[in-house]
Amino acid sequence: MAIVIDKDKCVGCSLCLQNCPFNAITMVDGKAEIGEACTACGTCIDVCPVGAISKEETKKEGVDITQYHGVWVVAEQREGKLQNVAIELLGEGRKLADDLGCELAAVVLGKNVSAIADELGHYGADKVYFADADELEIYTTDAYSKVIYEAVEKYKPEVLLIGATYLGRDLAPALAVRLNTGLTADCTKLEIDKEHMQLMQTRPTFGGNLMATILCPNDRPQMSTVRPGVMAKAEYREDGKAEKIELAATFADGDIRTKVLDVVKAVGETVSLTDAKVIVAGGNGVGGPEGFELLKKLADKLGGTIAASRACVDNGWIDHSYQVGQTGTTVKPALYIACGISGAIQHLAGMQESGQIVAINKNETAPIFEVADYGIVGDLFKVIPAILDELDKRPE
Numbered sequence: 001m002a003i004v005i006d007k008d009k010c011v012g013c014s015l016c017l018q019n020c021p022f023n024a025i026t027m028v029d030g031k032a033e034i035g036e037a038c039t040a041c042g043t044c045i046d047v048c049p050v051g052a053i054s055k056e057e058t059k060k061e062g063v064d065i066t067q068y069h070g071v072w073v074v075a076e077q078r079e080g081k082l083q084n085v086a087i088e089l090l091g092e093g094r095k096l097a098d099d100l101g102c103e104l105a106a107v108v109l110g111k112n113v114s115a116i117a118d119e120l121g122h123y124g125a126d127k128v129y130f131a132d133a134d135e136l137e138i139y140t141t142d143a144y145s146k147v148i149y150e151a152v153e154k155y156k157p158e159v160l161l162i163g164a165t166y167l168g169r170d171l172a173p174a175l176a177v178r179l180n181t182g183l184t185a186d187c188t189k190l191e192i193d194k195e196h197m198q199l200m201q202t203r204p205t206f207g208g209n210l211m212a213t214i215l216c217p218n219d220r221p222q223m224s225t226v227r228p229g230v231m232a233k234a235e236y237r238e239d240g241k242a243e244k245i246e247l248a249a250t251f252a253d254g255d256i257r258t259k260v261l262d263v264v265k266a267v268g269e270t271v272s273l274t275d276a277k278v279i280v281a282g283g284n285g286v287g288g289p290e291g292f293e294l295l296k297k298l299a300d301k302l303g304g305t306i307a308a309s310r311a312c313v314d315n316g317w318i319d320h321s322y323q324v325g326q327t328g329t330t331v332k333p334a335l336y337i338a339c340g341i342s343g344a345i346q347h348l349a350g351m352q353e354s355g356q357i358v359a360i361n362k363n364e365t366a367p368i369f370e371v372a373d374y375g376i377v378g379d380l381f382k383v384i385p386a387i388l389d390e391l392d393k394r395p396e
């Protein structure tokens with residue numbers, strides 16, 4: 001979009017200049033003129049008393065969006081194992097591809113990934129683009145973005161979905177810059193606008209208080225990252241089979257500017273919140289790191305894992321990998337027990353899709369009770385031992 005001024009209508013009142021938030025308008029020979037700082041926000045259109053200002057569609061040189069077809073999913077694998085987020089993106093990608101009436105493809109990079117390419121067919125990919133090379137065994141931004149960039153330039157998908165994992169958060173912006181297109185990070189909802197056949201990308205904004213739907217009308221591909229655990233997984237079909245297309249993966253000296261010397265795995269507990277069926281989460285109300293020991297007893301009893309609100313992570317009581325919410329992990333267990341958690345919108349963003357939510361809070365007006373299926377008003381240090389006692393009475 002660009003702002004244009006009808007010089008014949010402009011009366012030189014300078015109201016647009018005074019109201020422009022970006023100081024992008026100047027007066028030249030008594031007429032308003034739009035400068036480079038313009039963001040096409042449209043404030044000037046609203047204030048112009050004579051209707052001399054309007055917005056005009058701009059078409060970027062060299063991008064013919066009609067050339068782009070198909071939905072692509074970057075399928076992340078680690079040490080030869082397909083990551084769950086790839087299966088979730090295939091589930092969502094299938095819906096988008098069906099709405100657009102196009103093919104769904106997956107892209108997988110690594111070393112010896114041919115078997116993963118077959119697996120992707122079972123999860124609904126019509127085509128799998130794969131690249132096998134020593135340089136792709138361990139992720140580097142340069143190697144991955146070069147291969148995917150060249151593939152996108154050649155095959156021109158209209159939608160490109162990437163998991164908002166550590167890898168995806170590094171890869172997606174690097175690719176978007178190379179492709180000169182837009183990127184919407186951390187989408188929680190993706191839909192097709194059937195009128196214009198374009199992707200509507202919805203994500204939380206302003207600290208989770210608003211949901212923004214973002215379009216990318218003039219550039220392709222339309223790129224989104226989606227967090228693990230947000231979308232429903234594609235179903236495994238025994239008869240699913242994809243056409244496999246091998247991508248070129250050749251690198252010249254200087255193409256890969258970083259060298260991975262060693263991969264050091266994080267020591268200590270690893271937690272997989274996205275796969276947990278039962279989560280017992282603690283908030284400020286647990287009072288300190290030792291409060292989680294009680295929660296752990298309940299989680300162990302129920303075959304689940306513990307998690308935390310950001311307050312506990314910020315207090316240094318527990319590692320960030322346990323955090324649920326907008327800036328933590330999005331979870332969808334069958335049972336989520338929130339203990340001493342107030343229910344801030346940023347926390348709810350990460351757990352409100354859980355099957356059953358039980359809230360234990362001593363404040364009966366805490367917002368967590370609004371999303372809870374069962375609420376227990378009380379002190380968690382009395383309520384949890386009582387639940388444990390009851391569970392102990394039951395046969396294993």
Ligand SMILES: Cc1cc2nc3c(=O)[nH]c(=O)nc-3n(C[C@H](O)[C@H](O)[C@H](O)COP(=O)(O)OP(=O)(O)OC[C@H]3O[C@@H](n4cnc5c(N)ncnc54)[C@H](O)[C@@H]3O)c2cc1C
Nearest residue numbers: 283284285309310311325326327328340342346347362380
């Ligand atoms: C940009 C942004 C991103 C954020 N991202 C996240 C996120 O990803 N995850 C997240 O969790 N937060 C996030 N937050 C922070 C969020 O706004 C809240 O501050 C946070 O969730 C509060 O944590 P809490 O509920 O544990 O603590 P509090 O709000 O302090 O609530 C503690 C609750 O415990 C209850 N309580 C106290 N003692 C007991 C007891 N003995 N027994 C029972 N109940 C008790 C109290 O009544 C209270 O309701 C984010 C904030 C911003 C601005």
